[in-house]
Amino acid sequence: MKKAIYLAILCITLTLVSFDYYPGNEHYKNFKVAVYARAYEVRQMKDLKWLKTVWDQISGQVDVDKIYLETHRDLILVSDSTIEAAKQFFKNRGVRTAGGITLTVNEMNRFETFCYSNPEHRKKIREIVEFTARHFDEIILDDFFFTDCKCPLCIKAKGNQTWTQFRLDQMTKAARELIIDPAKKVNPKVKIVIKYPNWYEHFQALGFNLEKEPAMFDGIYTGTETRDPDAPGQHLQQYESYLVFRYFENLKPGGNGGGWVDTGGMTYIDRYAEQLWLTLFAKAPEITLFDFRQLQRPVSYMDRSAWQDMKPSFNFDEMMKPVRKEDGRVVRATTIARAAGYTFETVDRFMGKLGNPVGILSYKPFQSYGEDFLQDYMGMIGVPMNIVPYFPDSTKMIFLTETAKFDPDIVKKIENRLMNGKDVTITSGLLKALQGKGIEDIVELQTSDRKALVKDFSTGWRGFYQSEKSILIPQIQYFTNDSWEDITSLDGAAGWPILLQARYANASFFVLTIPDNPADLYRLPQGILNRIRDVLSGEDLKFRIEAPSKVSLFVYDNDSFIVESFLPEETIVRVVAGPGVTSITDLQTQEVINSNDRAASRIWGRKVEEKSGFNVIVRPHSYRVFQAD
Numbered sequence: 002m003k004k005a006i007y008l009a010i011l012c013i014t015l016t017l018v019s020f021d022y023y024p025g026n027e028h029y030k031n032f033k034v035a036v037y038a039r040a041y042e043v044r045q046m047k048d049l050k051w052l053k054t055v056w057d058q059i060s061g062q063v064d065v066d067k068i069y070l071e072t073h074r075d076l077i078l079v080s081d082s083t084i085e086a087a088k089q090f091f092k093n094r095g096v097r098t099a100g101g102i103t104l105t106v107n108e109m110n111r112f113e114t115f116c117y118s119n120p121e122h123r124k125k126i127r128e129i130v131e132f133t134a135r136h137f138d139e140i141i142l143d144d145f146f147f148t149d150c151k152c153p154l155c156i157k158a159k160g161n162q163t164w165t166q167f168r169l170d171q172m173t174k175a176a177r178e179l180i181i182d183p184a185k186k187v188n189p190k191v192k193i194v195i196k197y198p199n200w201y202e203h204f205q206a207l208g209f210n211l212e213k214e215p216a217m218f219d220g221i222y223t224g225t226e227t228r229d230p231d232a233p234g235q236h237l238q239q240y241e242s243y244l245v246f247r248y249f250e251n252l253k254p255g256g257n258g259g260g261w262v263d264t265g266g267m268t269y270i271d272r273y274a275e276q277l278w279l280t281l282f283a284k285a286p287e288i289t290l291f292d293f294r295q296l297q298r299p300v301s302y303m304d305r306s307a308w309q310d311m312k313p314s315f316n317f318d319e320m321m322k323p324v325r326k327e328d329g330r331v332v333r334a335t336t337i338a339r340a341a342g343y344t345f346e347t348v349d350r351f352m353g354k355l356g357n358p359v360g361i362l363s364y365k366p367f368q369s370y371g372e373d374f375l376q377d378y379m380g381m382i383g384v385p386m387n388i389v390p391y392f393p394d395s396t397k398m399i400f401l402t403e404t405a406k407f408d409p410d411i412v413k414k415i416e417n418r419l420m421n422g423k424d425v426t427i428t429s430g431l432l433k434a435l436q437g438k439g440i441e442d443i444v445e446l447q448t449s450d451r452k453a454l455v456k457d458f459s460t461g462w463r464g465f466y467q468s469e470k471s472i473l474i475p476q477i478q479y480f481t482n483d484s485w486e487d488i489t490s491l492d493g494a495a496g497w498p499i500l501l502q503a504r505y506a507n508a509s510f511f512v513l514t515i516p517d518n519p520a521d522l523y524r525l526p527q528g529i530l531n532r533i534r535d536v537l538s539g540e541d542l543k544f545r546i547e548a549p550s551k552v553s554l555f556v557y558d559n560d561s562f563i564v565e566s567f568l569p570e571e572t573i574v575r576v577v578a579g580p581g582v583t584s585i586t587d588l589q590t591q592e593v594i595n596s597n598d599r600a601a602s603r604i605w606g607r608k609v610e611e612k613s614g615f616n617v618i619v620r621p622h623s624y625r626v627f628q629a630d
């Protein structure tokens with residue numbers, strides 16, 4: 002008996018020792034939450050009274066497992082004593098600490114970075130890294146380990162190379178010489194993580210090397226903030242908050258530590274919550290809230306969006322309700338930290354039931370660009386996407402955008418796939434880039450600079466559709482009876498393909514026409530979008546949707562899926578499921594929905610397959626989570 006008690010006590014003790022968190026804290030089961038504090042605020046933490054007030058406010062509203070304490074930004078280096086005092090403060094509260102470094106000279110001056118050609122700057126960077134490695138066993142580099150310097154020294158060092166070649170080489174070497182080696186010399190235990198921002202399509206031009214760096218660093222991390230695509234700025238599509246995490250995970254499988262969201266640029270508060278849950282839908286193991294200062298932004302009923310009476314997924318009224326903590330404290334929603342806390346509590350209830358995310362594979366060679374961020378637009382029209390840095394052989398369909406032209410062997414790889422009976426869809430942008438480079442051996446098509454302004458569309462005998470506004474598209478010419486229009490557009494007595502199909506060996510080669518403005522994909526009529534989804538995802542994914550644009554589908558490998566609407570109104574979505582699925586269960590409400598009709602996909606060259614349809618209603622800016630039975 003005594004022995005049993007002793008063992009029990011030993012076990013409890015061991016649990017406490019190996020688990021860094023307070024046993025009483027109610028944290029999330031499926032992910033960790035971190036807060037990032039900039040050097041400006043870490044510097045202020047020497048005032049422990051101030052720190053306690055702010056920390057109590059944040060941590061009362063959202064459970065936090067870890068805090069990144071930044072040592073440097075904008076030439077501000079926090080003192081040793083302040084860092085140690087802050088570390089102790091968080092240790093006392095069971096919160097893990099890690100270091101952060103932002104390598105900016107002046108962030109406010111259009112992100113002025115250090116000059117990696119300047120010996121004084123290089124010395125300074127090494128000192129910052131060594132200083133940080135003395136204080137922490139884990140260091141994350143915030144977004145800015147790139148260079149935008151074009152000083153005379155850099156111009157001279159560049160010589161005849163392109164800026165891209167010069168910066169890739171310079172920054173890859175700097176990663177080793179100024180970051181990794183100096184840090185490990187000071188602290189052999191230190192784990193160094195590079196956090197990449199959200200503008201992945203343009204990295205190479207500023208020196209981020211996705212081919213080499215992920216292997217050099219101990220871990221990578223993902224900026225998943227997308228803000229508002231319709232506002233001035235980056236115009237990142239909401240779907241990127243999910244897809245960019247998946248893409249980076251494919252760069253270093255198992256080594257992508259988490260996603261990172263700030264409060265900037267959100268024009269309504271639901272947008273903030275959306276970015277957080279999209280990051281988690283991508284199965285990020287940790288989510289970092291940027292930052293300590295932004296989390297103090299007050300929330301009030303002024304933040305209640307117009308669609309809140311429809312009780313969307315981010316339910317503002319529920320979020321604002323006081324919460325009773327385990328220790329008896331009652332916490333009120335005073336700042337945006339509560340929006341994060343409420344979102345995490347909601348998502349944590351079902352995240353564990355989802356398998357691994359899957360999507361149509363889209364190959365993006367290293368250091369490539371072209372039709373920038375197009376996969377994110379595809380996700381927004383309901384085609385589940387998964388970007389990979391290698392050419393995929395496994396799936397029945399792949400989707401290639403202009404960015405694939407950076408692989409010199411791309412035509413040969415496409416042909417091999419088709420020979421092996423596997424389909425390929427390319428965009429009009431890639432077709433144009435491959436003209437005269439061998440693509441003619443697969444199908445003879447002509448592109449030119451001619452455009453068409455279209456608003457009428459047809460899927461042949463299946464139906465005619467009209468968009469609300471005309472769309473400008475490139476004209477693709479093909480030889481009658483050599484390849485076929487699966488979807489056509491019309492203007493008067495002329496017409497041009499939107500989706501063109503050519504047979505080659507035992508497979509199909511499709512060309513999808515991308516409007517000159519990729520956001521015009523959202524203007525395509527629902528019937529046209531449904532057909533695109535069917536052709537692209539039909540053979541690889543068990544589920545697809547029939548819905549307007551701005552409704553996304555997230556599919557997992559255990560027959561679970563999420564339908565999310567970014568529309569401001571209630572939307573009816575028809576889910577089409579593969580053979581054998583007769584009902585689906587809503588994992589949040591336990592409602593069981595039975596199939597209300599049958600459908601069959603008819604695509605030339607493919608077997609006709611019986612499918613079942615399910616009508617589901619999705620609230621504005623909301624998601625629904627399902628498990629197929």
Ligand SMILES: [Zn+2]
Pocket residue numbers: 116117118119150151152153154155156
């Ligand atoms: Zn320079």
